[in-house]
Amino acid sequence: MTHRISMMKLIHLLLLMALVIMMPIIAQDEDTAAIQDEVKPVVQEEKAAVEDESEVVVVPDADSIPDLILRPGDIAPSWALMYAPAKFEFLKNWTVERSARLRKFKSQPNRHVVVVSFFATWCKPCMKELPLLQNLYQKYDGQRVKWFLVDITEATRTSPGFEDSPVAGPFLAKKGITMPILNDNRGVAKERYGAKTLPRLFVIDKFQTIRLTKKGFHEGEDFEGEISAIVDELLLEPVE
Numbered sequence: 717m718t719h720r721i722s723m724m725k726l727i728h729l730l731l732l733m734a735l736v737i738m739m740p741i742i743a744q745d746e747d748t749a750a751i752q753d754e755v756k757p758v759v760q761e762e763k764a765a766v767e768d769e770s771e772v773v774v775v776p777d778a779d780s781i782p783d784l785i786l787r788p789g790d791i792a793p794s795w796a797l798m799y800a801p802a803k804f805e806f807l808k809n810w811t812v813e814r815s816a817r818l819r820k821f822k823s824q825p826n827r828h829v830v831v832v833s834f835f836a837t838w839c840k841p842c843m844k845e846l847p848l849l850q851n852l853y854q855k856y857d858g859q860r861v862k863w864f865l866v867d868i869t870e871a872t873r874t875s876p877g878f879e880d881s882p883v884a885g886p887f888l889a890k891k892g893i894t895m896p897i898l899n900d901n902r903g904v905a906k907e908r909y910g911a912k913t914l915p916r917l918f919v920i921d922k923f924q925t926i927r928l929t930k931k932g933f934h935e936g937e938d939f940e941g942e943i944s945a946i947v948d949e950l951l952l953e954p955v956e
Contacts, residue, residue: 771841772913772932775868775906776875784910788927792830792920793908797866797898805898807924810862814923827922829861829950831943834906834916836869837882841933842915846893848939852947853895861947863895868911871903919943921950 775781786792791813796806808819810828818824833849835842846865853863867884884897900906909916919928928946933939 771844771934773839773841774913775836775911776872776878777903778912781903781907781912782910784908786910786918786926786929788929790926792832792918792924792926793905794924795866795898795900795905795908797864797900797905799896799898805864805896807920811920811922811924826860827955829922829947830920831861831863831947832866832909832918832920833864834866834868834900834909834911835914836867836872837884837887838869838872838878839914843891844935845915845917845933845939846888846891846895850893850895852940852943855944856947859951861951865893865895865897866900866905867897868900868903868906868914870899870901871906919946919950922953922955 792807792811794807796804799805806819807830808816809824810818811830812818812827818827831849831852833842833845835846849863849865856863865884865888869881869884872878873881884899888895888897898905905911906916909918913931915930915933917928917930918926921927927950928943
């Protein structure tokens, strides 16, 4: 009887020792599970961020572009961009600051709203945005709003991997895009506008003031509705 009791005590002692040994492991497993639960939302957030950024592409020479962030309320930088051999379009043909005159105020005295979108033929998110811009371009045909695509394809052609990028004019024509294309061959305009990523869109009012900026393309948003709302508002603003 005494021997049986001793054996039972020994078994209880061994079980107790095993429990003591296992407790840190159990605790560690619980801590690991807790950490994993905390990490999951972070990982999901990072994944969502990556998916969101997938609609934005970085310009090859982005490091050389000034860290300029244009915001609504800023004066839009002026530009003169070629649209055909030896033929140039000027921002100041359509909008200038309130105290200034339009560049051709005698032959073209009417201030316009201006929508500018920087793109390249190698930019996949740009190709998603372009058909929507084309719809808006056709919607506002005949009204005092100018739509310009600023092409930086040639400015990036010498970068590794971009040498075979399609030429913008024929490439977009095949896609049914008839919006005016301005060639930023030396990348001057993209530097003035701090366009480190594409697509990059600016809505400019009749007084050369930026009223809306958009970075990248986002699936599911009402792109046309958002642009139409601001354009309609700016068209109604009095010039005087």
